[in-house]
Amino acid sequence: MSEIQELKRKVEELEAKLREATKEKQNAREKIKEMSSEVVDSNPYSRLMALKRMGIVNNYERIRDFTVAVVGVGGVGSVTAEMLTRCGIGRLILFDYDKVELANMNRLFFQPHQSGLSKVEAAAETLRNINPDVDILTYNYNITTVENFDHFVNILRTSSLKNGPVDIVLSCVDNFEARFTINTACNEHSLPWFESGVAENAVSGHIQYINPGETACFACAPPLIVASNIDEKTLKRDGVCAASLPTTMGIVAGFLVQNTLKYLLQFGQVTNYLGYSALTDFFPSMKLKPNPNCDDTNCRLRQKEFASRYRPPEIAVEAKEDEKPIHEENEWGINLVDESGDTNKEETSVAEGVRLAYTLPTDTSIEECEEATASNDISLEELMSQMKSM
Structure with a gap:
């Protein structure tokens, strides 16, 4: 057999494998699109659709219509993206500019063989294998730079499945600069979002729901470091890295996705702020009202718009004679x-x-x-x- 014939044979084998993989992928897509509530072992959504049969969610199949942006695909963000993928979200948009390192292996999701790959591409590869029907978009850049900010905002405004704004933004970043960047974008365009974080000691964390005008934004009560105009980059000590536990990050990611599902599918009560202290298993919860004197001008504008939309009607009182x-x-x-x-x-x-x-x-x-x-x-x-x- 000549070398050319051998190459043709290999090409034909690869094409056959590709056709088979495409067919399997298409079958998987059809099963997922059906969102069937039939309880059979071959139905990947039967357990999720059981929420509908049990009266928890009225229309779980609507999960296919939503677009969620996850900013930061690290310890919290990667697990958040995986949970949303397993839940069958319609479109997932991932933002990050970091690479996978072996030092990340103490966390969930990433694997040693992915070391050196960009986090968004490594995540997209894994997520597509978990659920091939989820539409995944990736952007490998730093959202805080001037040249990338406009593109970041444009993606949030136009990249939903309906070519409109995303349904919600999930902040899973590890620095205040990125949080304020997300806050600025969401305040400007009235986009709801969740802020999340895990402390450097790895034993506490929190999530916060932010709806511009209705709740406090991230600038309404800024962290002391930001309010004091301290560059957070100068706080890092040489030879000391932040601790991280997969347990704490998994718990925070679970609360984040749970409240995202409640927001999207309209069941239960979305928490405004939920904290977590692992040392005492303490879960403080509170509601944060917006600051009328917030430094963010768009936040103050959104507050006025919200007040005008939800002002209680005035009760007319007829004048009576004495x-x-x-x-x-x-x-x-x-x-x-x-x-x-x-x-x-x-x-x-x-x-x-x-x-x-x-x-x-x-x-x-x-x-x-x-x-x-x-x-x-x-x-x-x-x-x-x-x-x-x-």
């Missing part, structure tokens, strides 16, 4: 006013009502009242009896 006292003149000098139509009046206690009912007229002195009571010689019981008979 009501005159009922039974203006009587032998006891007691004034009664009809308050049945006054629905806005604050509730009055029983004791206060009794005190008001027996208030003496302003033009009658105590001495005159005592003389009148003595002359009429009427007891309190008789007085109450006469009032009841009125």
